[in-house]
Amino acid sequence: MSSDSVDTILAQWKIVRPDLDCSSMGVVGRLRRTSNVWQDKMEKVFKAHELSSIEFDMMATMRRSDPSGITPTELYKTLMLSSGAVSTRLEKLVQRGLIERVYSEQDRRSCKVVLTPQGIELIDSALVDHVDNMDGMLAVLTDEEQQQMADLLRKVLVAGQKT
Amino acid sequence: MSSDSVDTILAQWKIVRPDLDCSSMGVVGRLRRTSNVWQDKMEKVFKAHELSSIEFDMMATMRRSDPSGITPTELYKTLMLSSGAVSTRLEKLVQRGLIERVYSEQDRRSCKVVLTPQGIELIDSALVDHVDNMDGMLAVLTDEEQQQMADLLRKVLVAGQKT
DNA sequence: TATTGTTATACTCTATAACTATA
DNA sequence: TATAGTTATAGAGTATAACAATA
Structure with missing residues (x-):
């Protein structure tokens, strides 16, 4: 599996703060970045329609x-x-x-x-x-993986509404 | 499985635009919402440290x-x-x-x-x-699910860097 | 001539609250 | 007195570009 910039960041934290378990950052950080990247792509399409x-x-x-x-x-x-x-x-x-x-x-x-x-x-x-x-943004994922991700996110969102 | 607001939105599109397959919105819309919810929670913590x-x-x-x-x-x-x-x-x-x-x-x-x-x-x-x-934000997911989500997101991010 | 970093300007966007009209 | 919606004000934040110093 190829690594991304978040893997690098996690490795850096492991060195500087080995006492701290930053694994949640592997999910939260990636989700945040993905959201930003996708947001930019979407805004380009919206902008094309003014x-x-x-x-x-x-x-x-x-x-x-x-x-x-x-x-x-x-x-x-x-x-x-x-x-x-x-x-x-x-x-x-x-x-x-x-x-x-x-x-x-x-x-x-x-x-x-x-x-x-x-x-x-x-x-x-x-x-x-x-x-x-x-x-296009999802093309890299199989249909099954897309479904997995939707299910995982739904689980997070439903739990978040209760708080 | 309990449904969330994105399920409602998808059902509405199904009625108004039955010709359009909006299933990708099930992933992208949820990711966007999750990112916003998490961002708000994170900002509260940051703000506590000014x-x-x-x-x-x-x-x-x-x-x-x-x-x-x-x-x-x-x-x-x-x-x-x-x-x-x-x-x-x-x-x-x-x-x-x-x-x-x-x-x-x-x-x-x-x-x-x-x-x-x-x-x-x-x-x-x-x-x-x-x-x-x-x-806390991830507590609703098992360790295995967290790993799944990290892997799926990494796959998306790695693919996105190539474009 | 390009690069590092700062500063000044202008712009976008929003929340807040004041305000009008109606319930 | 509360609510629906608009408008005005002010604030936060940024990108752009002009700028100074150095390479």
Whole structure:
């Protein structure tokens, strides 16, 4: 098995701090690096569609939600952002004609944001490239290995929600 | 097996875009989320030692490097940051008495940064807490599963370096 | 002429909180 | 009085590029 930079780092710690068991860093460090590398690759694809990561996430969330739309509050809670950050970005997408606000008649404080036809076209086209991109990032793993990794990560995430 | 939020998202895509095979999102999406959750947990530990993530990374890199120090150039290349960003943060650490610059006699443009005794004390104490923290994040996985995940991630990282 | 490292500028992004309107 | 959403302010962080000193 070929070694990576994390193997080097672990070997260095073994010398400087032989008393400390850093093996967890072998998992956490690699996951962090993988996430960074993948994030960069994904941002390139998003950028090709003139979207930031968060704009992609927002539009993708709208795309897979109820066609009647989603409220800004649901959106910022789903994406774990502040209301202000979401409002600002929503306004930009409105100005680009990619989404529009539909005001509620029941609760006049509230609105829903929905994708315009152009918005759907853009996110659908970005989505295809995004899936291609992810497939490429995972191509080095067999289907079974991909399933293994998904299962291991699910286990971590489910456990983390309880805390 | 209990399901997580990514399972929900995949089910939503299955309805809205049944033509699109989003299974790679099951791996990539979970890895991204896990990374974010872990990053938050790590930052809390770093903050308890009055360090940002990057300050911790910088000091940890110095700690495991040659005791004679490391040049700012090596540091920003290792951490994949700009020279300016590293210079600014180095200066902050100098002002806090955690590191100092040792100027080269061979090349008078160059210097090395080294941890002061206080710096070593701080990073060593932060490191112990950091390792404890990582152990806790991985506690839900067996040793064998942790090894599996490390191996899968190494495979991805090694393949990624070639591109 | 290239390289090491610092500094200054400008930019992006966000959280916070103030604010409006409505419930 | 609380909530939905927007807007304004301020802060953190960075990359870029200009800069000084040396190779």
